[in-house]
Amino acid sequence: MGRAFVLGPLICIVVLAGLATLHGAILLLSIPLILVWVESLWRAPDPLNLRAQREVSLERVPPQTPVKVKVAIENYGGDLEELQLQDILSPELSIVEGSARHLISLRKGARFEFEYTVTGPRGAFAFERVHAEATDHQGLGRASADLPTSGQLLVFPKLSRVKYVPIRPRRTRVYAGAIPARLGGAGVEFFGVRAYQAGDAPRRINWLISARHDQALYSNEFQQERVADVAIVLDGRERSNLFPGRNSLFEHSILAAGALADALLNQGNHVGLLVYSRYLQWTLPGYGRIQRERILHALSRATPGSSQVFEGLQYLPTRLFPPESQIVIVSPLVEDDYQTLVQLRARGYQVIAVSPDPVTFEERLLLTRGTRIPRREILLAARILRMERQWMLRRLRRAGIQIVEWDVAQPFDQVSRAAFGRSFRFGRPL
Amino acid sequence: MTVIALILSVVVGEASLAWGYAQVGLPHLVRWILAFGALWLAAIWQRWRWFAYIGLTFNFLAAALGLWFLNFAPGWMFAGAIAGLLAWDLTDFRDRLRFSANEMERRAVETRHLMRSAFLALLGFGLAGLAMAVKLQFNFEWAVFLALVAVLGLLQLVSWFRKRS
Numbered sequence: 001m002g003r004a005f006v007l008g009p010l011i012c013i014v015v016l017a018g019l020a021t022l023h024g025a026i027l028l029l030s031i032p033l034i035l036v037w038v039e040s041l042w043r044a045p046d047p048l049n050l051r052a053q054r055e056v057s058l059e060r061v062p063p064q065t066p067v068k069v070k071v072a073i074e075n076y077g078g079d080l081e082e083l084q085l086q087d088i089l090s091p092e093l094s095i096v097e098g099s100a101r102h103l104i105s106l107r108k109g110a111r112f113e114f115e116y117t118v119t120g121p122r123g124a125f126a127f128e129r130v131h132a133e134a135t136d137h138q139g140l141g142r143a144s145a146d147l148p149t150s151g152q153l154l155v156f157p158k159l160s161r162v163k164y165v166p167i168r169p170r171r172t173r174v175y176a177g178a179i180p181a182r183l184g185g186a187g188v189e190f191f192g193v194r195a196y197q198a199g200d201a202p203r204r205i206n207w208l209i210s211a212r213h214d215q216a217l218y219s220n221e222f223q224q225e226r227v228a229d230v231a232i233v234l235d236g237r238e239r240s241n242l243f244p245g246r247n248s249l250f251e252h253s254i255l256a257a258g259a260l261a262d263a264l265l266n267q268g269n270h271v272g273l274l275v276y277s278r279y280l281q282w283t284l285p286g287y288g289r290i291q292r293e294r295i296l297h298a299l300s301r302a303t304p305g306s307s308q309v310f311e312g313l314q315y316l317p318t319r320l321f322p323p324e325s326q327i328v329i330v331s332p333l334v335e336d337d338y339q340t341l342v343q344l345r346a347r348g349y350q351v352i353a354v355s356p357d358p359v360t361f362e363e364r365l366l367l368t369r370g371t372r373i374p375r376r377e378i379l380l381a382a383r384i385l386r387m388e389r390q391w392m393l394r395r396l397r398r399a400g401i402q403i404v405e406w407d408v409a410q411p412f413d414q415v416s417r418a419a420f421g422r423s424f425r426f427g428r429p430l
Numbered sequence: 431m432t433v434i435a436l437i438l439s440v441v442v443g444e445a446s447l448a449w450g451y452a453q454v455g456l457p458h459l460v461r462w463i464l465a466f467g468a469l470w471l472a473a474i475w476q477r478w479r480w481f482a483y484i485g486l487t488f489n490f491l492a493a494a495l496g497l498w499f500l501n502f503a504p505g506w507m508f509a510g511a512i513a514g515l516l517a518w519d520l521t522d523f524r525d526r527l528r529f530s531a532n533e534m535e536r537r538a539v540e541t542r543h544l545m546r547s548a549f550l551a552l553l554g555f556g557l558a559g560l561a562m563a564v565k566l567q568f569n570f571e572w573a574v575f576l577a578l579v580a581v582l583g584l585l586q587l588v589s590w591f592r593k594r595s
Binding site for chain 2: 010026028039105137
C-alpha cells in the first residue's frame with residue numbers, strides 16, 4: 001500500500017473535520033501530518049539515473065563452487081537519501097558470504113560497490129538486473145528502476161571419468177577413429193585375407209596361406225577403425241524421473257549423460273545430445289572440445305518436465321539420428337518404453353540404454369526418510385516392481401539392446417567400468 | 431535502535447491518549463486504548479506492517495475525538511497523535527532496514543533517519559503547541575482563509591507533480 005495514499009486522505013479528514021467543527025485544535029492536529037508530507041515532497045527522489053556494472057569471478061564452475069560477484073553502482077542523477085539495491089538472483093543460488101541487498105545513501109556522482117559470494121546447483125544462471133528503489137526519508141515518494149547488467153554463471157555437472165564406451169554401430173563415418181567399421185583396410189585388428197594386389201606391403205602377405213596355393217599370393221586385411229555418429233538421448237520426463245518429495249533421478253541421469261558424452265567425444269566420435277523433456281532440446285552433433293562445451297551447456301540448462309506430447313518415448317525424432325548409427329539412451333525406463341526401444345533396434349540403430357534404477361532409488365528413499373507405510377510392505381512392493389523391471393530389461397536385452405543398470409548409490413564411473421569392460425556384449429542384430 | 435524507538439512511540443502514544451481520556455473520567459475508553467496499544471505491540475512483534483496504518487488512523491481519530499467532543503487538555507492528544515505518526519513511520523523504516531547489509535550501513539541510515547524523525551516530531555509538536563498558546567480565535571473568516579490556502583497548496587502540488595512526471 002502506498003504510504004502517501006494513507007497520509008493524504010488522513011490530512012484531508014483532519015483538516016475537513018477541523019473546518020467542519022470550526023475547532024482550531026483539530027485543525028492544528030494536521031500540522032505534523034502536513035510537515036511530514038511537505039518534507040517528503042521536498043526531498044522526493046528524482047527519476048533514477050544509475051548505472052550498474054558487474055563482474056563475476058568465474059563463469060563456468062562445478063556445483064557448489066563459491067563464485068564472487070562484484071557489483072558497482074554509479075549515480076549520474078541527483079542525491080539519493082535512501083537507496084535500496086537488490087541484485088536479482090535466481091532462487092536456486094545461495095549466498096554464502098556478503099549480501100545482495102543494500103540500503104545506502106548515494107550522493108550525486110558517487111559510486112558504490114558491493115561484493116558477495118554465491119554457490120549453486122547445476123544450472124545456467126543469468127544476472128540480468130539490479131533492482132534499485134530510492135525513497136525520501138519518509139518513504140512516501142519512491143522512484144525505482146531495474147538496472148540492466150550482464151553476467152552469467154554456468155554450473156556444469158561434475159562429470160565422472162568414463163574411460164571407454166564400446167560401441168559398434170552398423171554404419172560409421174569416413175574419418176579414422178576408434179570404432180571397428182566392419183570394412184577391410186588399414187587398421188590394427190585382423191579382418192580377413194584377400195588376393196594380393198599390386199602395392200601391398202610385403203609384410204602384409206600371409207605366407208602360410210600363400211604357401212598352400214600355387215602361383216598365388218594372399219594378403220592380410222585389417223579392420224578399418226572409424227568414427228561413428230552417436231546420439232545421446234537424455235530422458236527428462238517427470239513421470240520417469242520424479243518421485244515423492246520432489247526427489248529426482250534426473251540429476252543422476254545428467255551425470256551419466258555428461259560422462260558418456262565426454263568419453264564418446266574423447267574417442268573421436270560425432271556426438272549429439274537430445275534432451276527429451278517438456279520439449280525437445282537438440283544439440284547438433286559435433287566433434288571435440290567445442291562440442292563437449294556445447295553439450296555441457298545443454299546439460300547445465302536441462303530440467304525435467306512433463307507434457308502430454310512427450311509423455312512416452314514414441315515421439316523420439318529418429319530423423320535427427322543418421323541411419324544405423326549409435327543411440328545411447330539415459331533413462332530410468334518405464335514399462336511402455338519397451339516398444340519404442342525395440343522399434344529403434346528394428347530400424348537398424350545400435351542402442352545402449354543406461355538406466356538409473358528407479359526401484360532401488362525409491363525403496364531407499366522410503367526406508368530412510370520414514371513413512372507411514374510399514375517396512376515389510378515397502379520391501380514387498382519393491383520386490384514386485386523389481387521383478388517387473390527385470391522382466392522388461394530381459395526382453396530389451398533379447399531385442400539386442402545393451403543395458404547398463406545403475407544403482408545410483410554407486411558412482412557412475414565404477415558402474416560403467418564394470419559394465420563396459422571385457423564382458424560387454426554388443427547387441428546382436430534383430 | 432529502531433525497534434526500541436518504535437516500541438517507545440507506541441507506548442508513549444497510547445499512554446498519552448489513555449492518560450488524556452482517564453483525566454476526564456472515561457475508564458472504559460482507556461481500557462480500549464490500552465488494549466489497542468497491546469495489539470499494536472503484538473503486531474510489531476509479528477511484523478504486521480499493515481497494522482501501523484490502522485494505528486496511525488486510530489491515534490489521530492482518537493485525538494481528534496478527544497479534542498472535539500470532550501475538550502481535553504490538548505497536549506496529551508497531540509502527543510498521542512504525533513507518537514502514532516512516528517510509530518507508523520518507523521514501522522516502514524524498520525522494514526526498509528532489512529536491506530542493510532551490515533551493521534555499519536545500518537547504523538548510518540538509522541541514525542540519520544531517527545534524528546530527522548525526532549526533529550520533525552518536535553517541530554510538529556512545537557508548532558501546534560505554539561498555536562495553542564497564542565490561542566487565536568478560530569472563526570468563519572479563518573476557516574475561509576485556510577480553505578483558500580489549502581486550495582492554493584493543492585494547485586501547487588498538482589503542478590509540481592505534473593512537472594515531475
